[in-house]
Amino acid sequence: MAPEPPSKPGKARQFQAPKGTRDFYPADLLRRRYVERLWRDTSVRHGFEEIDGPTFESAELYAVKSGQGILSEMFGVYSGKDEAEVAAIRQGAGPPLGLRPEFTPTLARMYAARAAQLPRPTKWFWMQNCYRAERPQRGRLREFGQWNCDVIGGEDTLAGDAETISVAMMCLAEAGLPEHTCVAKVSDRRAIGGYLRERGVGEEAMGPVLQLLDAAEKLGPAFAERAGEAGVPPDVIALFSRPGGPPATAEGGFARHFDAAVAPLVDRALRGGVPAAGLQASPRIVRGLAYYTGMVFEIIAEGERAVAGGGRYDNLIELFGGPPTPAVGFGMGDVVLSLLLEDQRLMPDERQIMECLSRTPASYRPQAFVIANEKDESHSHVDPLVASLRRGQQNAAWLDRDARKPWDPDRYAVHPMHARRSYKSTRNIGKLLQDASAQRARFAVIVESAELATIKNLDTREEHKEVPLADVGHRLAAMG
């Protein structure tokens, strides 16, 4: 429909927000800013740095990553001023530009353009709006906020996997969701693919079969039929038709593949601070997008809602012209998270949000940079200490009294901190301290044994020796 000519003065027109978009009046915007504050503070404390890119990109950029399918859900963009663009569209071409349906293609483009100069790993977070021309429904809008964290490059990919799960889970804990109500269901696409390959599923069929597995619960009986057509052996179909999906362990060939991939990750994630009750190996998780190459996960809240999801995508940076680079990340949307917090009465009221937003945010300078001395036993304490500093220590009295008011300023005895560790493989303490200073850390924490640490003020060079590991948080907090 062509826009009408402007109305004459005095002839009033009534307009509404386009379908699937939102007007944020001041009280609505405060809730949005509360969610963004949770996202930003959690990201910063985990050592992620914020980036952003254009709201629209070349439509080809999205096609390269996600295939033509994404284009049907994309909002096309074109300049009415550019006659060639307009003429091409009128002749049946697709739009030259698209509103971003997701940020990962932009991230991959940006990383590929500067891969050589960027740190390893590069840890980026992003929080802006995405756009999808889907039919709006509860929990799904056409314009929505999204938070991404990605770990790109670096040798220790297991650390990246674990940290990605950990930062998403820590955000939900900080939002006040009790640990047992959020479960990260973890799986591995390469393991499932390896098993299917062993059972005779060909490379050509692999993509479609993985998509069938992802949709198995939704498909119901149609799953068995379509999987059969795709050449999946009957016992494999039976395995994936079981309620809850195949058991993660003790199922012969499948378990061998699955455990080999997922067990080390679970172990690392637990060490990185994800609570045992919040972690579940779950072969039912496959994720729909074609580009995942390894670990995939979804966080299920209150037993049903997927509040976040992501995985490893080791081929994508190369596809955008960068060097071969491992990468892992997740996305969390503001619509589902806000509904969840409201349903759980965890969304503060206006005045409480105003007080939250007026408090000091997470420190952009790392407050603690944790390294180990040469001993092996020290090394294994780095991740747990980093995780505990990032988590903070809750006030025992608060837990009894106000556990459903996560915004209460008295929640923490030791406030969550911005803590980092080195990703360098060296055990040379001098080099590790240089890394800490280069990252602008205020304090280095050197784990000396299974019990003790040294705290070093990197601004003043002052040292505190023989600090019990359990007291490091308190001591750092006291030192400001």
Added chain:
Amino acid sequence: MAPEPPSKPGKARQFQAPKGTRDFYPADLLRRRYVERLWRDTSVRHGFEEIDGPTFESAELYAVKSGQGILSEMFGVYSGKDEAEVAAIRQGAGPPLGLRPEFTPTLARMYAARAAQLPRPTKWFWMQNCYRAERPQRGRLREFGQWNCDVIGGEDTLAGDAETISVAMMCLAEAGLPEHTCVAKVSDRRAIGGYLRERGVGEEAMGPVLQLLDAAEKLGPAFAERAGEAGVPPDVIALFSRPGGPPATAEGGFARHFDAAVAPLVDRALRGGVPAAGLQASPRIVRGLAYYTGMVFEIIAEGERAVAGGGRYDNLIELFGGPPTPAVGFGMGDVVLSLLLEDQRLMPDERQIMECLSRTPASYRPQAFVIANEKDESHSHVDPLVASLRRGQQNAAWLDRDARKPWDPDRYAVHPMHARRSYKSTRNIGKLLQDASAQRARFAVIVESAELATIKNLDTREEHKEVPLADVGHRLAAMG
């Protein structure tokens, strides 16, 4: 051009950000966040509340407000999934949706939809991106950040005009731009129109003639020719052809119109904290957009760059289906402001920005709500006191030492505060205190005379009497 099918794995593609858009790597994003922090803190301290709306709106919405002209600079948006939309475009229709070239139409739509429930005045700020399909050049991009403050409704329109100028100027002062380098050039469209009408310019010609006046300097000799064709008398053409535009005073008929409109505003803005050196009546300012109905202004920095601009638009809310409502606002873009700060060496480096962003932001709860007792002499001290609390008091030692480092934590002896005043016409102190509590203020400051005030803690009801006006800021800061 139709998007190509996705590349095979291994076939790398090189992509760039679309023309006129930006990639924000972490250091770039920090600078952007620094600018946004200046904008948000200044807005909050002036009692504006943040809102947001959709990134795209019905294309008609933009046409209603700004005329068809805006459509040629608009990025069209459509859903590739909606066959009717695609078919219409292919048959030559314009786009059904547009990326917002500005936020004011959305604001007018949102205000009109809830006019009856909103406070009078409603003070809203907004900061997000806008999109214009212009040719990119220095200081002008296709996607850019914008900050708007608007005062909508309320009886005292002069207060709205003055506050709009004041909040924009205070932001630039907070950014470290010395007062004499930024000048708000203030004019009034109604005054210029009244004069032209008196001189025989007809209603039909008024819009085009005002646009000619706005462009007079750019047009050069062509201005006289085109103004003559539009029926403007020769002496009026001569008046507006003078370098710098017509003199603001002592020019017979013109000055009578202009002074009557602008002098009271200048007086009120000075009382509202705009420094005399930063305010200039300037009939050359007309502003291009057709919808301005009264006061218009531009802030010129360093003698040349327009860093912000705005004005009064009293017909717009009605045009969008709301009640007749006076309104005034301005916009400031991130691209010009960032260039200005960089040129002036007022953009902090990465570490300094990290420290800025880690500090406590402006308090969302008003720290002070200033009211007057019944005496007339008290009443006239409200605006200057509010302005001085919002400005804070600079440290004398800092001024000597570090006046080009506005981010220095030692800049202020008394930090700028979130201060409000009542817009109610009542002088009943009980009702004014109710207003203060309804707005969640922490302290009420009651001006008792030209010298003294009472400070009342609205949370505890504690009172401090006979506080010298000059000490109110210090006392409030000390009471935390």
